[in-house]
Amino acid sequence: MINQPTSASKIPANVARLRCIGCGAEPESAAQDFRCQNCGDLLELTFPAWTSAGRTQPASLDPESLKKTWAQRRHSREPIDRSGVWRFRELLPPLEDDQGAITLREGNTPLYDLPRCAAAAGIRNLLAKHQGMNPTGSFKDAGMTVASSFARQAGFRWVACASTGNTSASMAAYAARGSLRSLVLIPEGKTSWGKLSQALEYGALTCQLRTDFDGCMRVLNEVIKRMPIYLLNSVNPYRVEGQKTAAIELLEQLDWQVPDHVIVPGGNLGNSSALGKAFSEMKELGFITRLPKISIIQAEGANPFVRSVRENGGKTLTPVQADTMATAIRIGNPASWKKAMRILELTGGTVEQVSEVELAQAKAEIGSDGIGCEPASAVTLAGLKKLVKRGFVKPQETVVLILTGNLLKDPEFTLKFHEGTLFSGTSYETAAAVLKPFQHPPVILDANADAVLRTLEQFDKSAPH
Ligand code: F0G
Numbered sequence: 001m002i003n004q005p006t007s008a009s010k011i012p013a014n015v016a017r018l019r020c021i022g023c024g025a026e027p028e029s030a031a032q033d034f035r036c037q038n039c040g041d042l043l044e045l046t047f048p049a050w051t052s053a054g055r056t057q058p059a060s061l062d063p064e065s066l067k068k069t070w071a072q073r074r075h076s077r078e079p080i081d082r083s084g085v086w087r088f089r090e091l092l093p094p095l096e097d098d099q100g101a102i103t104l105r106e107g108n109t110p111l112y113d114l115p116r117c118a119a120a121a122g123i124r125n126l127l128a129k130h131q132g133m134n135p136t137g138s139f140k141d142a143g144m145t146v147a148s149s150f151a152r153q154a155g156f157r158w159v160a161c162a163s164t165g166n167t168s169a170s171m172a173a174y175a176a177r178g179s180l181r182s183l184v185l186i187p188e189g190k191t192s193w194g195k196l197s198q199a200l201e202y203g204a205l206t207c208q209l210r211t212d213f214d215g216c217m218r219v220l221n222e223v224i225k226r227m228p229i230y231l232l233n234s235v236n237p238y239r240v241e242g243q244k245t246a247a248i249e250l251l252e253q254l255d256w257q258v259p260d261h262v263i264v265p266g267g268n269l270g271n272s273s274a275l276g277k278a279f280s281e282m283k284e285l286g287f288i289t290r291l292p293k294i295s296i297i298q299a300e301g302a303n304p305f306v307r308s309v310r311e312n313g314g315k316t317l318t319p320v321q322a323d324t325m326a327t328a329i330r331i332g333n334p335a336s337w338k339k340a341m342r343i344l345e346l347t348g349g350t351v352e353q354v355s356e357v358e359l360a361q362a363k364a365e366i367g368s369d370g371i372g373c374e375p376a377s378a379v380t381l382a383g384l385k386k387l388v389k390r391g392f393v394k395p396q397e398t399v400v401l402i403l404t405g406n407l408l409k410d411p412e413f414t415l416k417f418h419e420g421t422l423f424s425g426t427s428y429e430t431a432a433a434v435l436k437p438f439q440h441p442p443v444i445l446d447a448n449a450d451a452v453l454r455t456l457e458q459f460d461k462s463a464p465h
Contacts, residue, residue: 016045016093018237021338032224034235042339044277045093045237050285063287066090070252074108084108085142085245091281092241095149102148102178106141107245109133111253114369114381114401117362121385125398127259128366129250132373132406136198139246139271139404140170143234146242148174151230157181158229162216164267164328165195166405171232172202183229185209185216190327192374192410212322214333234270235335243274244281250400251282259292260397263380263387265404266296266305266351267329269340275402276343292400294349295392296340297383299324299359299376305337306353314341325356325413325422328376328405350392354382357431360417364438372407418442 019026022041034043049058059065070088073081080086080098084107095101111129118126131139148171151159159175160183161167168184168191175182184199188208199206209216217233224231234240251258262279264272272294279291298306302322308314314337322332334340343349354362362385363378380401387393407414416422418439423432445451 015049016047016241018043019046021342030237032229032231033221034231034237042235042336043237044339045241047091047281050281060090061285063285067252067256067287079103079105082108083145084249085145085242088245088248091244091248091278091285092146093150093238096153100149100153101145102152102174103145104135104141104173104177106134106145107249109246109249111250111400112369112371114366114371116369117365117381120365121381121399122388123384123393123395123397123399125396126384126401127399128371128373128401128403129246129253130371130373130403131246132377132403132409134170136166136170136173137194137406137409138166138170138374139243139402140166141174142245143236143239143242143270143274144170144174144232147232147236147238148178148180150238151232152178152180154230156228156230158183158227159232160220160224160229161185161232162213162220163191163233164213164330165191166328166409167233168204168206169195169198169202172199172204172206175204176202181205183207183223185220185223187212187216187330190330192327192412194409194411213331214319214322217333217335233335234268234274240270240274240277240339243271244278246402247275247278248282251288256287258288258290259400261349261387261393261399262292262294262402263384263399264294264296264402265326265329265376265379266298266340267302267331267334267376269296269305269334269336271402271404272296272343273336273339276340276347280346291347294343294347295351295383295387296344296349297352297354297379299326299329299379300353300355302326302330302332303353304332305334305340306351308337309341309344309351314344324359326359326375326379327410328374329379350387352383352386352390354379354386355431356426356428357423357435358382358385360413360422360432361435361438363414364417364435366403367407368438371403373403374405374407374409375413377401377403377405 020036023039083103114126134141162185182204184204184206301324308317319333362382
């Protein structure tokens with residue numbers, strides 16, 4: 001039997017206000033599905049004190065003093081200061097008590113340069129913000145620390161999500177850390193083992209449903225109507241708030257210089273929305289004077305948003321039956337497509353889609369820079385190459401790829417790629433011939449030094465550095 005949370009299904013709006021992105025209604029609290037009770041659209045959090053026309057901005061939001069505060073917190077011993085998310089808490093919805101934050105020291109992720117990938121793409125300045133370096137290995141942790149803390153504050157005992165794997169891994173970890181119980185719905189057979197094993201280890205009730213991600217989402221929406229469970233999918237606007245901090249931290253790492261382009265993989269489209277919201281708020285608050293163009297890349301087999309933008313300018317979205325080996329973004333009916341469309345329009349970004357072979361090659365190229373990422377993250381580089389060819393990205397412009405997941409999330413993909421079996425028996429087999437130069441299969445030898453040295457010499461001749 002599940003306990004009633006103290007505040008039932010009502011989530012207080014706090015000083016940040018909930019607002020419907022469709023009809024503009026401002027409910028005092030959110031329903032459990034985080035949908036507007038009037039029109040069914042998604043909710044977002046707004047900060048009236050920042051935006052009211054004519055009102056002077058509060059001194060507590062002065063960019064120069066905030067930059068100093070945020071930098072100083074890096075040296076603090078307080079868990080909330082050492083979190084790379086809560087470090088920026090002035091721009092997040094406030095908790096009743098700072099001690100209430102469930103944190104695993106998320107955020108604080110590296111910004112790398114990618115010289116080999118830059119050369120492959122034909123540009124000079126290519127950077128990667130590696131959100132896969134978060135505690136559970138994906139960008140989800142930035143949003144999860146915020147939303148799970150609000151779940152606990154509101155008195156919920158259970159949290160839940162439908163997931164392609166990363167959200168569930170992250171949710172399970174934060175729930176365990178915060179003594180909450182977690183329910184995971186994932187598509188059977190379409191979640192990488194790395195991600196599945198995380199949910200198990202952190203003690204989630206893990207249900208593998210005989211359906212895809214979109215089917216899991218449908219079932220979960222039914223479940224939360226019947227039980228007081230806190231929904232932790234990215235329709236939850238508190239998750240979006242946490243994910244904003246990746247953009248704030250990126251700007252800090254660039255000494256508040258705005259890159260020309262930010263390129264993001266698109267699945268359920270929460271992350272692109274979060275990053276866009278952050279940049280736009282940072283501009284509003286006077287941290288920056290222009291916005292980067294945010295572009296969204298999908299896999300060809302899971303491209304409902306690309307189609308929507310190309311076919312009708314993002315006015316409507318027709319769900320697709322999604323299929324891609326980049327299982328993280330195997331989503332046919334993205335919840336946050338309207339939010340993502342707003343970000344494209346606001347920033348002047350675009351969309352692109354990439355094939356399975358293109359994304360597999362891009363993943364290996366990112367690996368060749370010593371970084372590595374999971375397949376879904378690699379669509380960013382594959383997409384960038386196309387954007388350069390299209391002339392949308394100019395060779396002298398600065399580009400940041402958002403790498404969303406760690407290489408170790410999906411070792412099976414990587415092993416099969418290097419062994420040359422990833423596309424065996426699929427319709428991509430012929431096209432995959434181009435991948436040969438990127439493959440580094442393991443060599444099985446007898447246990448003697450001569451054999452190893454002979455192999456090394458051959459390797460040195462065939463693959464000069
Ligand atoms: N990259 C990775 C590694 C992901 O796990 C996801 C989404 C995305 C990109 C797409 O981000 O949904 O915000 O557009 N993963 C979700 C999950 C759906 O359940 O883990 P998005």
